[in-house]
Amino acid sequence: MAYTFDWKLVLSGEYGDWIVQGLTITLKISALAIFFSLVLGTLIAVLRLTRIKPLVWFSAAFTEFFRNTPLLVQIFFWYFGSYSILPEFVNKWLYRQDFEFAAGVIALTVYTSAFIAEDIRSGIFAIPKTQIEASRATGLSFLQSMRFVILPQAFRIIIPPLISQFLNVVKNSSLVMTIGVMDLTYMTRQIESYTFHGFEAFTVATLIYLAISLVVSLSVNIYNKRVLKLIPY
Amino acid sequence: MRKWMGIFTAVLALLLAVSTAQAGKLEDIKARGKLVAGIKDSQQPFGFVDEKSKEIVGFEIDIVKYIADQLGVKLELKPVTSSTRIPLLTQGEVDIVAATMTHNKERESQVDFSNTYFMTGQRLLVKKDGGIKSAKDLAGKKVGSAKGSTSEQNMKKAEPNCTVVSFETYPEAFLALKQGKVEAVTTDEAILVGIKYSDDHPEDWDIVGDYISAEPYGLGVVQNDSKFRNYVNQTLIRMWETGEYQKVYNKWFGKDTKNYIPLVWKMDLWP
Numbered sequence: 441m442a443y444t445f446d447w448k449l450v451l452s453g454e455y456g457d458w459i460v461q462g463l464t465i466t467l468k469i470s471a472l473a474i475f476f477s478l479v480l481g482t483l484i485a486v487l488r489l490t491r492i493k494p495l496v497w498f499s500a501a502f503t504e505f506f507r508n509t510p511l512l513v514q515i516f517f518w519y520f521g522s523y524s525i526l527p528e529f530v531n532k533w534l535y536r537q538d539f540e541f542a543a544g545v546i547a548l549t550v551y552t553s554a555f556i557a558e559d560i561r562s563g564i565f566a567i568p569k570t571q572i573e574a575s576r577a578t579g580l581s582f583l584q585s586m587r588f589v590i591l592p593q594a595f596r597i598i599i600p601p602l603i604s605q606f607l608n609v610v611k612n613s614s615l616v617m618t619i620g621v622m623d624l625t626y627m628t629r630q631i632e633s634y635t636f637h638g639f640e641a642f643t644v645a646t647l648i649y650l651a652i653s654l655v656v657s658l659s660v661n662i663y664n665k666r667v668l669k670l671i672p673y
Numbered sequence: 674m675r676k677w678m679g680i681f682t683a684v685l686a687l688l689l690a691v692s693t694a695q696a697g698k699l700e701d702i703k704a705r706g707k708l709v710a711g712i713k714d715s716q717q718p719f720g721f722v723d724e725k726s727k728e729i730v731g732f733e734i735d736i737v738k739y740i741a742d743q744l745g746v747k748l749e750l751k752p753v754t755s756s757t758r759i760p761l762l763t764q765g766e767v768d769i770v771a772a773t774m775t776h777n778k779e780r781e782s783q784v785d786f787s788n789t790y791f792m793t794g795q796r797l798l799v800k801k802d803g804g805i806k807s808a809k810d811l812a813g814k815k816v817g818s819a820k821g822s823t824s825e826q827n828m829k830k831a832e833p834n835c836t837v838v839s840f841e842t843y844p845e846a847f848l849a850l851k852q853g854k855v856e857a858v859t860t861d862e863a864i865l866v867g868i869k870y871s872d873d874h875p876e877d878w879d880i881v882g883d884y885i886s887a888e889p890y891g892l893g894v895v896q897n898d899s900k901f902r903n904y905v906n907q908t909l910i911r912m913w914e915t916g917e918y919q920k921v922y923n924k925w926f927g928k929d930t931k932n933y934i935p936l937v938w939k940m941d942l943w944p
Binding site: 520523531532535539540618619620626629630633634636638 | 756759760779782783817820821826838839840841845848849852853854
């Protein structure tokens with residue numbers, strides 16, 4: 441039996457709807473994870489540079505632990521493992537919400553924030569030490585000098601690796617299908633098992649992921665060129 | 674004379690070459706000396722890892738073992754999941770699939786099935802006294818299942834207002850049930866029985882509900898290979914007629930086992 445391609449099948453009708461639904465979930469998860477991991481990553485990076493030793497240790501431990509364990513294991517930990525750690529009433533409340541989605545976002549955020557923290561740290565080290573000396577000399581506190589002097593410069597330097605991390609988030613979001621989140625990859629496999637036209641389904645999914653990645657890197661690069669580089673520092 | 678002998682030999686050789694090129698699965702297996710069977714490795718009592726011997730054993734393993742013995746070849750087991758069993762078969766990674774695969778019309782377009790070797794139906798596994806008695810009670814609730822199985826689709830048909838959460842394997846779906854993440858696990862009753870009795874406290878779980886669908890299991894073979902399929906069917910019939918099937922069935926589903934399901938069904942036989 442020769443394989444007959446049927447592109448209409450996956451692009452319209454019921455299966456086309458599934459792809460759109462999956463795409464929506466993927467975009468939601470990716471957007472939330474990118475935003476929160478930026479916030480968390482910045483926090484962890486700054487903690488690493490304070491003079492309070494416990495904070496430095498916490499930040500180092502956090503980074504090393506979440507960078508060096510596989511994302512899939514972390515996803516399972518947050519989804520299945522959290523049950524044993526959290527109290528009963530918290531669990532009951534969690535499961536009435538969309539806990540699969542939340543666990544996926546949390547796992548993705550924490551995982552990516554460890555990488556982003558390291559990128560930010562390397563960006564900070566790339567700034568001449570004179571910057572921080574000068575900013576402290578003008579009377580700014582540690583946090584103020586971070587916020588107004590160091591971090592803005594660091595972020596501009598690390599735009600390329602940051603884009604890589606954002607693209608990783610979009611691709612890693614496909615792993616949440618293992619805990620039942622109906623993202624694009626989940627829907628693709630669903631279509632494959634219902635219609636057996638896996639080739640068309642996977643091709644469409646690949647092109648969609650490619651499109652998302654290109655849009656993300658293009659928009660960040662445009663933001664960099666048009667906004668960040670033009671700030672007179 | 675010599676010329677004709679030469680031409681005759683050449684034609685004979687050509688015919689032989691052509692016939693071996695069209696050799697089917699049966700010849701391949703005999704030449705290879707082993708039958709590669711796709712089986713489940715975490716599905717009591719169909720195919721699972723024995724705690725003591727650490728080998729994969731089970732009802733379906735015994736069936737493919739019988740077929741391999743009849744062929745006179747060794748048996749090689751390859752673990753598959755509900756979602757990989759058909760691709761692995763069509764790609765030729767396994768010769769035969771014995772992995773709780775329901776014979777249905779959709780799958781017929783991808784693979785061929787042997788006669789039914791096990792009959793069961795789809796039901797629900799729930800917490801005892803959880804208040805769920807049938808599919809209708811699951812409206813607005815979450816139900817766990819395994820990816821690539823017929824159970825997902827049938828559950829949606831039986832109760833369109835429930836959310837089906839699909840996991841990679843049934844043990845994960847059961848873990849979600851135990852943790853309260855889903856209210857029920859739905860799949861074939863025989864698999865539910867295996868899951869229920871693999872737990873430390875089987876009395877906490879109930880199998881409820883009417884049969885959402887009939888699930889006849891068939892051995893999966895590659896399409897358009899009637900010779901191999903006929904051989905498998907005849908071997909199954911021989912297994913039933915010699916009483917070997919009943920022996921194997923009682924070994925895994927008999928009165929003394931944990932997964933007692935009485936043998937009320939009869940295999941399709943032909944004289």
